[in-house]
Amino acid sequence: MNKRKTIIDVAKECGLSQATVARVLNGQQDIQVKEKTRKRVMSAAQKIGYRRNTLAVNFRRQQSNTIAISIPDITNPFFPELIKGVQEKMRDEGYSVIQLNNEWNPDIEQDHFQYMAQTFVDGAIISPSHSGTDFSTLEGIPFVLLTNSDLYSKYDTVGNNSKAGMRIALEHLYSLGHRKIALLVGGSMRSGPSWRYDLFSEFYREKGLTFPANFLVACDYSVNSTLSFLQARKSMEIFLNENPLPTAFFTSNDILGLAALQVANEKGIKVPEQLSIIGMDGIFSGEVSYPALSTVKKNRSEIGGISAQILLDKIKKPKDWSTKKVLLPCKLIERGSTGPV
Template sequence: MVSIKDVAKQAGVSVATVSRVLNNKGYVSESARKKVEQSIQELNYKPNEVARSLFKKQSKTIGLIVPDIMNPFFPELARAVEDIAAELGYSVILCNTDENKEKEQHYLDVLLQKYVDGIIVSSNTLSAEQIHKLHIPIVSIDREISQGIPTIVVENKKGAQTATRFLKDKECKKIAHIRGPLGVTNADERCEGYKEVVSGEPWFRESYIVNGYFDMQSSIEATNKLLRLHPEIDGIFAANDTMAIGAIKSAHQLGRKIPEDIAIIGFDGIALSKATVPELTTIVQPIYELGKKATTMLVHLIEKKPVEKTFYELEVRLVERHST
């Protein structure tokens, strides 16, 4: 492997001069600079980024911590983060926590050891105190950790209200909800939005709400139990598209036609929602824009550039397809 010493030797200059050229810091004569640049090209020299990050205490790298990479929402989000980070000159390290607090802390430790310049995190276990102890810029995405921490989310409650009212407008008489995990901010907000629309209805009961844990298999099992217990249900609002797809499968297994017997609506707007049979009606959140805003904000914080504001709640919209 070619070293900085090899470049210096071929260019006939000191290692310090090569270093100044590489870092674009300090005075270097034009003739010396040209010799160094020519030697770098001829030798195909690649700077040791690990060593440079240890020296500078920065790496032009950011971390992205997500709770479940199997949920299609997060790969789409990660794509946006990676695209924008690359445009801004940064690399991304992706960490999947499986909603495990210990695994999340392990990844935080690893990212700090690698001198990442900042972290984008989607978490329901991190506290504001833990965030502040990291001493690097952090942006929370999809889930709000605490006021005062830079955050990008969407209108979860409003979107849930829109979805539930839409089912009522479709003349659904008994509407159930497949919620996400208890204690996860966006799941709680979507459940609250649903309840605000239906809690005053004479038919509403708490057993119309089941937990699908933001997971397809859990949703299939929960929907099976729900429809066996309450066969009168003719509308389901699922708190994410993955669970809505699970509900569609469960309804088919029970011989229920969609949307004739039961209408189903999701939340997210993932690409897979257009590939189901029937295609899924959903509350679309701007996934790419979420990743773009979070990454841009984080890089501005890293580079100490002005940030217009540190909290964004992006709008969602309903897209009607064949499942309703």
């Protein structure tokens, strides 16, 4: 096995001092090196197969041109497009992206924060695993949170206006004549009392309707997408076996919506003739389901790009930083799973 080439080897090859070679190969700007000398060093390095030890350089400089993105569920189709938005922006600025998945586990999340601190990442974009996430380990590391929760008021946050998005979905169903709308929730992080339940109850009151208690169908929170789908299927089966059929379901994400749609199809319930279903997120799977799932689309790629830009600004100009709060609108996508009563 060939020994890794070092600066010493390059210096011997080009006949220059190790200090001069190090200045060229490490890109030091404090002392000028003649262009002829620089080309001589680079030619020798290429000839002998020298490769720069980036980790060692990063350790000395305590910077890495790397940022980390921490997510709770790598199986959730919500995240790939968001991460793509982060990567595109960071790549344009010369940064690499490390992706960390904590599986909704606070202990793993803290291990990842330790890793960020120990490897000198220049910054982080974080989707918190739970409402009590401790960020103290990241002291000195710029970070941006992917959330719309009021619980993180002192941090930089980027998210979608999910409350307004849910309202759009409910108003859409109401405009189609639906007065018996049920709510299926679960899967994502629970941040205190269910604002979805509160908004749902408020909607019923505003319309002069009575909200039946059994029209709230809840699955576990903070679980991966596969388990969330299976739990939603089971909850829907129980609900449909034990209760009169509502005219519509709003589901808090598309994974739950697809589960509800699948169970309805298996039971011979015609969608949307007998039951309308609308989800939230706008994942690709909803486009190819049968019927295609109506949804309230979130701007996942835009969230990624904006959070990356805020992080870059924070890295470059940390002094006198003012907290940034970005809340993006949602958009109704009407497909085949919703229709008039």
